Structure formats: C-alpha cells, structure tokens
Amino acid sequence: MKCVLLLDEERYGKVFLPETLEKLSQKVELIYRPHRTMDADNTRKIIAGADIAITSWGSVKMEKEILDAAPNLKLVAHAAGSVKPIVSPEFIARQIKITSAAVALGVGVAEFIIGAIIMLGKRLKEQVISVDSGGWVAKQGNEAIEMFQARVGIVGAGCVGRHLMKLLGNFDIASIWVYDPYLREQEATKLGSEKKTLKEIFSTCDYICLCAPVNKETTGMIGADLIRTIKENAVFINYARGLFSRRKLDSNLRQSVLIYQFPSRSISCIPKQTLRRFGKLAHLPEARLR
C-alpha cells in the first residue's frame, strides 16, 4: 500500500517523530519527497499512484485536478485539526475517507485551557508585573478568583470541550455548565455537566470557555448582549478564534473581566504599529509584538 506524505520540509520535521515514521513504514510503503512548499503542482506530482495521503498544516485543498492524479486514493489522514482546508466535494463522489488528529490535538488544547483558567483567574500576569516593579498589591478592581466552588461554562462540547470537562472533574468546582445544541441531555450528564442556555452561562459563570467552531451558525452567536452580562472579575477564554468582533468585545466587556483570545495568525503576526490600533486586543498576554 503506497502512502505519501504531503508535508513541506518544515512540517515534516515537526509533525512526526522519527519513531512514528519508522512504525508507519512497517505498515505501508511510505513516500516522502522534500519540498519547501507543498503547493498544488508539487502535490499532484507526489500523490500520483498513492492509496493513502497524509496531509497537515500547509497542505493544499485536494480538488479534482489533484485527485485525478491518484485514482486509487482511499484515505486521507490529516495530521492536524480541521479538515476544512483539505477536503473538497470530490471526496464524496470518489468515496475517499478522511480522518484527522482533532481528538488528539484537543487534549493539549483542553490542558492549555485549564492552565489559562488557573493563571488568568489568579491574575498571574498582573501579579508578576506588580512584583517585578517592586510592588505587592494587586490592581484594584481586578480581583483574583479561584476554581474552588467556581462555576465553569463551556460553549461547544466537541474534542476540546469534552476533554476539558474530563480534566475539570479533578477540581473542586461547583458545576460545569454547557451550551451545545447538538449535545443530548443524557450525554451532558454523563460528561459531568448540565445543559444551560448561553444567557445563563454568560451571566452566571466565573469562567467561560468558548470551544465552538466558527461557521455560519455560530458567527454572531456571541453578541454584545451576552458579552455585557459577563460577571465582574470573570475569566473569558476564547478558543474559537474569530467568533465575535473586536469592536463588540472592546465596547461591551467590563474592565475587570480578563480575556484570553486564542492567537490567530491575524493577531499574532501583524506589525507592532498596526497592532497598536487594535485596542484591547493588542494588550492580550499572548499577542507577540514585532
């Protein structure tokens, strides 16, 4: 069985451990041709005759012209999260299966959110700045909170949300509230959570974690009306990247609410002078200025 790795040189070294590639090569005939970029032309040449293709970040959408070069292709294994950048309607007609590493990657994301919940709740950044500048007093109106007996709200019970619930089970919190229209009541209970409305989550929870996908249905779902109701000193973690506009966030969030915005490329890679115009977003702990 011929399996091609459609990874550019940089990703090849980062995505797979040598021992993983070794294991894979015991199962399939593994083919890798180094290229700086894995554009459509290179992809078409490399994929010729393949039964399986492994893609990752930086791989191109697999449209008709590419798939025509691999008439035996049965499976695309996407070594990254969302398959949206890779998959095309042609997959259905050709009955090509696709799988991704979203579940495995979701574990690390959920772990990160736990870290963010603890660090942001404790206002660690503010405390460090205060101590570094010779002080010992937290800024007024920005009180530290703890997970003990806290209410945690999760929007989106997918790979990330579910693992987050599992990890939260290890803490002495009051409850986990979840909003996910596709999650059954019974399943929510099994996960140790209670189904609630967005309104209930935003106005009541001490920590709010957005783990929903960005799509037509969710865009605009988190409006100013919800953001305005977030409690004083609450922590708001947005892992769903661009689910709402910066304008809405800036003008409606209470000063004491701490936010963590997952760094999308558009935030973390823009030049410093442009970032200055981005208001509150520019001051987020993870925004890298250059």
Ligand SMILES: NC(=O)c1ccc[n+]([C@@H]2O[C@H](COP(=O)([O-])OP(=O)(O)OC[C@H]3O[C@@H](n4cnc5c(N)ncnc54)[C@H](O)[C@@H]3O)[C@@H](O)[C@H]2O)c1
């Ligand atoms: N898994 C990863 O590796 C990863 C990495 C970085 C960022 N993210 C981001 O984190 C978010 C969650 O990722 P995931 O892997 O858990 O996705 P997922 O597709 O596994 O889960 C998404 C969940 O959201 C639910 N959902 C759909 N519409 C909804 C709505 N209107 N309101 C509330 N919930 C809704 C779905 O039912 C599903 O349970 C996404 O925005 C994703 O881009 C994920």
